[in-house]
Amino acid sequence: MKKILPIALLSAFTAAAFLLARQQRIDETRESLLVALRVVQQHEKQLDRAASKVLPLTPEEERAIGVEFDSRLTAGAGGPDRPQDEGLLREIGRPLARTSLVTRFPDAYEFRVLHGRPGNNAFAVPGGFVYVLPGLLDRFRTAPAALAFVLGHEIGHVELGHCSDGIRTREWFRKAGLSYVGDAAGLLRVLAQLHFSEVQEIEADEFAVKLLKAARQDPAAALQAMDLLELPQDAGARRDPADAAWEGLSDYWRTHPRGWERRSRLQRLVGRRPR
């Protein structure tokens, strides 16, 4: 037994390595410090969430703050007003907001197009207000399923408390009449959030996929959205240890994960192998 066991073990290892080598694409697996770093960041985010239990913000309070934000944003928007654009967004976004996953602002989401602003982006503010820039809308106009993923991603930021987490501390101090302390605490949180903001994006992506599933839409639209956003397929085929180290070190300054990371996580959620 003592002689057979190592031979059997080595044979099993060889078989497993062979299987993996055959199944894996060259650029599907890679070395990255982010694997371990994300674990730390996820725990940081959970501690950030713990603050929401200590300093809770009710949906009504959050909505009131959101209305204020919304009035400022829409007042500053220029360009031609195209009501059909917001109609399209409502048509796509409302079914998502009515699913059982949406618990904080069920069926209360407002979708707006910020005309006259450059860029291919979308964002959300507390209280259930989702904004899409015209550049992104034009790019996604022919792919409503992908646009649904984008809206679901923004709904996710609101539902998962990412938006309210950013203003909770400041609001609490403001109510207590200590605005300056609130501003300072808010600044510190922004610095901290830079470290785990990628986790928030990953969570929002995951939530969006679940939302699509709950709304009985094709979750693979998430991958189509990545294509339309032209996020890179993979940046790690070179397997350079220096690149991997730099990737881990420079992660603090990024707000969103790299394209390959978002794609691979979505592929797993959707259950589709990379092309």
Next chain:
Amino acid sequence: MPDHSENELLAALEGLKAEVRALRSEVDALKGRTPAPAPKGLAAKPAPVAKLQRLCHSCNAPNEPDAAHCDQCGSPLQGGPKAEAAPKPASRLKALNEPLAAGKLSDWFKSLDLSTEQFIGERLLQYVGITILAIGIAFFLVWRAAHTGPYEKVFTAAGAGAVLVALGEWLKRRPPYDKVSHGVIGGGWAILYLTAFASHHFDATRVVTSPTFELALLFAVAVGMIGHALRLGSRALRLFSFGLTYFVLLVASEGVAMPQVFLILLVASTLVAVETGHADILVVSVLGFYANFGPVWHRMLATPEAQRSLAHFLGQTSSLIGGYAFLALLPLLPRVKQRLLKPDTQLALDAALSLNAVVFGVMAAAMGGTYFRSLSFKRALALSLLLDIPGLVYALVLPRGLTFAAAAPMTGLVILAVGIFNLPAPMTKMLVWMAAAAAWTWVGLLLDHKSWRIPGLLMAMLTFGLYASVAGASHAQRHSASVSLFYFSAASYLASRWYRLWLKGPVPDWEKPAMEYWLYVGSASLVLGLWGVLDPAPFAISLIALAVAGEHLAVFFGRPHLWGQASFLAAAAGFYTFIVDFGANLPAAGPLTPRMLTCGCVVSGMAYLYYGDPVPKDSTRAWKAWSIETHRAWLSWIMLAVAAFAVYHEFDSRMRLPVWAGMAFLLYLLGASRDEDGLKKQAVLVAGATGVEGVLSYLLQPRGLLAEPTPVNTAVYWGSSLALLLNLSFSKDQRRKLTETDHQASWAFCCLCMAMLALYLAKELQSYHLTLALSFEGIVALLLGMALGYAELRYPALLLLGLCVFKAMVYDSSMLPLPQRVATMVVLGLLLLGASMLYVRMGKRDEKDPPDRAS
């Protein structure tokens, strides 16, 4: 009549005069003159005892009065005998008479024994002065250029130079002005030499039209200048004259075949150096000779592309190669060995021949590289051989410790490395690189010559750097380069087995680990090669496979270093899994994802090493970096971390809790069965961490990010949580020897069980439903704890009930409408009352029965 004091003063004056005369006679004796007789009537004090000797002008070594040549450096002695001075009064005399530690430049500086002020006053001032004088004369010539004809200019300058030379000779015989004589003579010759140069090269002073005649004139002046310098025996003047000769010829006419002229000059200089025993001439000659090829190189680059060929290149550089070869062969000649391979001249010879190898190598490589647009491997190899062959002969023939014997093969290897680097195919490039590294090392081993071994070993180490640069280009290149690393690995393992087979004598200290070095190179190449050909997942598996195989092979071959490497690889495999991103990580075999497969293999390999223990402990004692016990202890922690990390990524926030709890429970069982307290501690730690993670990753996680609780998941969760209570039967088994860790484990598992159930309820229920459910859980646990007599269940149950009371009082009562609030309070109150009654009953029972088992 002079009074008494006047007499005393006169006597003192006479005494001082006598001292002055004594000192003067001493100075005369030093200058080789017969001391002047003391005037009559003066009671001259006896001069300090002086032994007449002849001092060498080159090295200042004392010689016998009748010696014709210096005993130390062999240079001819000039002038009359000189006296060895008494230790006082001049400190310089002492330095002059002390024999020098021959051949060391620093000693020569020390021999000057000059203070800063003396150096400035006696040396620097004359050098600066003569330079300024030469510049002044040059300006004078410039000024006169507008007013006089070329003949007048040339003869004026030549006359000035001749006058200076004559003045220097005259000053040499007039101490103390002899100190400035060499500078004046050097300046005079410089003016003469430059005048000879100017007589052809400048329109204003052109009196010689034939370049050949001008060259002959330059040679004639150079011969005179060098001859005079040699006769004077001044090192500074000697080096100056040779340097000036080469420099002026460098900028001289291009109408003459200058490379050949320089070759002749080099040969002549070398002959002078050998015959006079002044090896320092060679240093200047080598620099001057190679400096000449700067213009040659410049001309070669102007050759049109179509005319460039190997024949043309060799034709242009034949003198360069000839000069190099002539100097390279020099130390093999018996007369050179006899006259220059001596302690006092070896330093200069070493410097000259090392310069010859390095400058030739660099210059030829650069010329070839720019002429042919790149230094191809073939040309690099040919050039390398030109350096290596003499290097080989030096290693075989000459005594050890010569710098040039090391410089030649090192330069050859560097040039060859550049040629290899320019090879197009990555695999060929890697293979040739490693072959060159191995060849140099093996030659060094066979000859037992470290000047070959060290570059070879360095190049072997640089292999990995080359690999990184090659592999980074593309996947195909990385693959090819990796395959070549496998060959290198095999060769290294062979080398580690048969290292030093040919060597004789004691092994030097630095070389003792060389055998193991090859083992490390072999393993590093193997691992790096595997990294290159495999994706991260199979590579991680290969690491643990190597670790398992390495431990067995270490036992088989009796190599503790191999065990050290294997144990390192086992740990590395574990750490590596932390940085592998498995991408989409979709199932690869049935439900098994790549991460599960990879981490499963790594953990099972580690478990085999830990539990199978294939290595006898005594066989690893020679490995000093860490003990096998330490390694195994670390391995168990890494194994745990790998498994926990994989579970974290593979399961969602809810389902990872029962898996971790199961792991903790298994660890405890293993620890209990093997009676290992370390494993039990790990179990307690995992149980505690699971509880913390339950709060952080599960309780705080938004429901939208959790998987739906299917019946199977729920059953697994609850089943695993309740199964933790089985631990009580082990941790309280009185048949075993229980420790403090067992006690801690029973508490940890009971608390974890209750916490996991409470977390599930907290996640699935809200408001007063949650309060009631948690109260129910608490009561059940309390009852169970009472029935079984386990305080580990009762205390957490009481804590849970306390939390329920707090929640009901503070939270539920404020949120609920009155009927539900009443219901909650009533039910909770009744439950607490019931619990209290149970406690009362248990207390009565305990009065009759034996004390609580748990407490």
